Amino acid sequence: xxxxxxxxxxxxxxxxxxxxxxxxxxxxxxxxxxxxxxxxxxxxxxxxxxxxxxxxxxxxxxxxxxxxxxxxxxxxxxxxxxxxxxxxxxxxxxxxxxxxxxxxxxxxxxxxxxxxxxxxxxxxxxxxxxxxxxxxxxxxxxxxxxxxxxxxxxxxxxxxxxxxxxxxxxxxxxxxxxxxxxxxxxxxxxxxxxxxxxxxxxxxxxxxxxxxxxxxxxxxxxxxxxxxxxxxxxxxxxxxxxxxxxxx
Amino acid sequence: xxxxxxxxxxxxxxxxxxxxxxxxxxxxxxxxxxxxxxxxxxxxxxxxxxxxxxxxxxxxxxxxxxxxxxxxxxxxxxxxxxxxxxxxxxxxxxxxxxxxxxxxxxxxxxxxxxxxxxxxxxxxxxxxxxxxxxxxxxxxxxxxxxxxxxxxxxxxxxxxxxxxxxxxxxxxxxxxxxxxxxxxxxxxxxxxxxxxxxxxxxxxxxxxxxxxxxxxxxxxxxxxxxxxxxxxxxxxxxxxxxxxxxxx
DNA sequence: GTGTTTTTTGACGACAAGTCAATAATTGAC
DNA sequence: GTCAATTATTGACTTGTCGTCAAAAAACAC
Numbered sequence: 001x002x003x004x005x006x007x008x009x010x011x012x013x014x015x016x017x018x019x020x021x022x023x024x025x026x027x028x029x030x031x032x033x034x035x036x037x038x039x040x041x042x043x044x045x046x047x048x049x050x051x052x053x054x055x056x057x058x059x060x061x062x063x064x065x066x067x068x069x070x071x072x073x074x075x076x077x078x079x080x081x082x083x084x085x086x087x088x089x090x091x092x093x094x095x096x097x098x099x100x101x102x103x104x105x106x107x108x109x110x111x112x113x114x115x116x117x118x119x120x121x122x123x124x125x126x127x128x129x130x131x132x133x134x135x136x137x138x139x140x141x142x143x144x145x146x147x148x149x150x151x152x153x154x155x156x157x158x159x160x161x162x163x164x165x166x167x168x169x170x171x172x173x174x175x176x177x178x179x180x181x182x183x184x185x186x187x188x189x190x191x192x193x194x195x196x197x198x199x200x201x202x203x204x205x206x207x208x209x210x211x212x213x214x215x216x217x218x219x220x221x222x223x224x225x226x227x228x229x230x231x232x233x234x235x236x237x238x239x240x241x242x243x244x245x246x247x248x
Numbered sequence: 249x250x251x252x253x254x255x256x257x258x259x260x261x262x263x264x265x266x267x268x269x270x271x272x273x274x275x276x277x278x279x280x281x282x283x284x285x286x287x288x289x290x291x292x293x294x295x296x297x298x299x300x301x302x303x304x305x306x307x308x309x310x311x312x313x314x315x316x317x318x319x320x321x322x323x324x325x326x327x328x329x330x331x332x333x334x335x336x337x338x339x340x341x342x343x344x345x346x347x348x349x350x351x352x353x354x355x356x357x358x359x360x361x362x363x364x365x366x367x368x369x370x371x372x373x374x375x376x377x378x379x380x381x382x383x384x385x386x387x388x389x390x391x392x393x394x395x396x397x398x399x400x401x402x403x404x405x406x407x408x409x410x411x412x413x414x415x416x417x418x419x420x421x422x423x424x425x426x427x428x429x430x431x432x433x434x435x436x437x438x439x440x441x442x443x444x445x446x447x448x449x450x451x452x453x454x455x456x457x458x459x460x461x462x463x464x465x466x467x468x469x470x471x472x473x474x475x476x477x478x479x480x481x482x483x484x485x486x487x488x489x490x491x492x493x494x495x496x
Numbered sequence: 497g498t499g500t501t502t503t504t505t506g507a508c509g510a511c512a513a514g515t516c517a518a519t520a521a522t523t524g525a526c
Numbered sequence: 527g528t529c530a531a532t533t534a535t536t537g538a539c540t541t542g543t544c545g546t547c548a549a550a551a552a553a554c555a556c
Contacts, residue, residue, distance in 0.1 A: 007522095030366050035512055046536040051514070115431045116364065118278050132434055139438045158466050161449060164439030168428075169421065169450035176424025177416075183363045186380055190387045191412030201409060202417035202454065209457025218406050283543060294505045299545070 015053050017043060019067070022060045027106045031061070031113055058122040065114035066127060068107035069134035071243045072100055073141075075236055080141040082232070086149035087212050088224075090170075093142055094203060095228050097174045098196060099236045112182065142167045154213040166210075173202060200225050263301050265291065267315070270308050275354045279309070279361055306370040313362035314375060316355035317382035319491045320348055321389075323484055328389040330480070334397035335460050336472075338418075341390055342451060343476050345422045346444060347484045360430065390415045402461040414458075421450060448473050 021042050025034045034057055040047040054060050079092035101108050113119055114131065146163040149155035157166050177199040181187060187195060204221040216224065269290050273282045282305055288295040302308050327340035349356050361367055362379065394411040397403035405414050425447040429435060435443060452469040464472065 030369075032366050036514080037512065047514085048516085048536055049534080052534075056514075112365075115427070117360075117431075118280050120431070121278075132437075135432070136438055143439065158449065158453075159470075161446060162439050162441070165442070165446040168425075168435075168440045168443060168446050172424030172428060172447060172450075173417065173421040174424070175428060176420030176422070179363070179427060180416075180420060180423060183365075183368070184383070187416075189380075190384055191391065191410050192416045193410070193413070195413075195416060198409060198413040198416050199420060201406065202420075205406075205457035206450065206454045207457075209453035209455075222407075284545085285543070295545090296505055296547085297503080300503075304545075 011053075015063075018050060018053055018060065019064055022057075023064055023106065023110075026061060026064065026113060027109050031057075031116070031119070034060070055124075056122060058119045059124060059127065061110070061113050061119050062123040062127040062131065064110045066130045066134065068104075068110045068114075069131055069138075071104060071107050071240065072111075073134050073137050074239050074243060075100060076138050076141045078235065078239055079232065080145055085214065086145050086152065086154060087207065087214060087216075088228075089145050090142070090149075090207070090212075091225065091228060092232060093145065094170075094174065094200075095225065095232050096236065097178075098229065099233065101178050103233075103237065104240060108178070108182075112179070139164060139167060139171075142170070149212060155210060157210070169206065170203065173199060173206070197222070259301075263311075266298060266301055266308065267312055270305075271312055271354065271358075274309060274312065274361060275357050279305075279364070279367070282308070303372075304370060306367045307372060307375065309358070309361050309367050310371040310375040310379065312358045314378045314382070316352075316358045316362075317379055317386075319352060319355050319488065320359075321382050321385050322487050322491060323348060324386050324389045326483065326487055327480065328393055333462065334393050334400065334402060335455065335462065335464075336476075337393050338390070338397075338455070338460075339473065339476060340480060341393065342418075342422065342448075343473070343480050344484065345426075346477065347481065349426050351481075351485065352488060356426070356430075360427070387412060387415060387419075390418070397460060403458060405458070417454070418451065421447060421454070445470070 018039060021039050022034055025038065036047050036050050036057060039060075040050050043050075054063070075096040076093060079096040080089055082092040083089050120128070143163040143166075146155065146157070146166050150157060150163070157163060177195055181195050184190070192198065200222060201218055204216060204218055208215050208217075266287060269287050270282055273286065284295050284298050284305060287308075288298050291298075302311070323344040324341060327344040328337055330340040331337055368376070391411040391414075394403065394405070394414050398405060398411070405411060425443055429443050432438070440446065448470060449466055452464060452466050456463050456465075
């Protein structure tokens with residue numbers, strides 16, 4: 001039994017090593033540059049050995065995506081419990097999203113590859129479920145904050161909308177902003193000079209529109225957001241480094 | 249000169265034919281299934297001939313994307329001029345977005361492929377510019393509606409935000425919703441049962457949050473949106489069929 | 497009709513995915 | 527310690543695609 005575990009561990013160690021080698025290739029050179037031959041060559045193993053770990057490169061991408069999503073969930077977990085009122089906890093989650101995009105850019109890029117049709121549909125049900133599970137946990141965390149707000153009488157969600165559908169709006173706006181920023185290099189030439197600031201304003205206005213108490217006007221809100229980013233950044237960085245240390 | 253034009257036309261006719269053949273492959277079977285060999289075989293030409301028209305398949309995708317973006321612009325042009333007050337014109341544009349995603353799903357899928365890193369970066373500057381130009385025109389149309397609202401005193405955009413940054417928020421939320429809907433087949437299991445309705449509510453609430461006059465409560469807004477979709481759909485369908493007829 | 501230019505063709509080299517029979521290493525029974 | 531059985535590793539091989547290019551065919555000019 002102990003034998004089996006040692007072997008098991010060795011295999012897992014090498015699986016992790018494959019991911020470590022594959023990650024910078026995927027992130028910096030793109031999916032097409034990530035070839036099994038190249039991973040094998042860089043690790044000084046034969047190609048067949050890599051195929052013993054992953055049936056195709058799409059599966060490597062999804063394995064990396066699971067890592068990324070788990071980091072995201074960690075950040076969300078931390079922020080969902082941060083501060084006092086639900087509304088400021090929601091704001092903290094927004095800060096986590098900004099942090100993730102800006103400071104965990106590898107993870108963010110990997111998440112985009114994961115959402116690629118051809119990558120997703122080729123990958124195993126099992127890893128798809130892991131991703132979905134993480135996604136569900138992130139959703140639950142944020143919806144939990146919304147539920148708290150409703151429970152405390154600070155928010156009324158209109159017209160039979162579920163808390164999850166409420167969250168979906170915020171998810172769509174932050175996600176959309178990030179994808180557009182990443183895929184439209186010329187946003188500034190379109191007249192959008194500071195997308196992050198714009199989205200902060202939109203989020204604040206949206207929550208005010210729902211009359212989520214305490215309602216905060218945009219000016220003070222932006223200052224609060226800056227302050228919160230300053231407070232949270234070192235703690236999130238700590239979580240991030242913990243996460244990657246845990247994977248070695 | 250007339251000779252040259254005839255030849256020119258023949259070349260263009262075949263270029264269009266290539267796109268006609270490539271489109272269903274890309275839309276229904278994905279980018280990897282779209283190979284030059286296959287296009288050549290289906291057209292009963294040699295591969296080299298296809299390469300005379302497009303230097304690689306990424307360029308085919310971008311050519312299709314230009315078609316798609318032009319259709320989008322047409323729909324936007326029509327809707328930006330529809331109805332009376334700026335706020336209802338903005339609503340019409342929202343309806344156009346829904347129409348585009350639901351009834352021009354080919355075009356919508358193509359747009360997603362176009363935003364793929366590896367596709368975009370490989371395509372020619374020239375076609376990238378055509379896409380950007382269309383994107384810019386769409387942005388201008390929508391920002392124009394915002395400018396009208398500001399000019400008529402019905403909207404105040406806060407804190408030195410440009411109208412384009414205002415539009416960016418709406419773009420992000422609709423775009424984000426569409427991508428998430430397309431790439432998360434399990435939205436419903438996350439508790440999001442009617443993403444379109446949710447986004448309609450969010451958009452209405454957001455505009456109300458900005459105090460864009462006339463402020464409409466969510467209930468009547470949803471009814472209005474349904475009515476507008478009913479009124480606009482046949483007209484948009486007409487534009488759509490015109491568009492594709494124009495390409496033959 | 498003939499020489500020139502343009503277009504089309506498909507064989508070819510390069511490269512990556514994924515397979516698998518042969519080879520090497522590990523294990524555990526005795 | 528030996529050896530048969532099991533397990534892991536290897537890299538040559540098949541298949542398929544990209545993108546090129548010299549040769550063949552077609553179109554054209556005169």
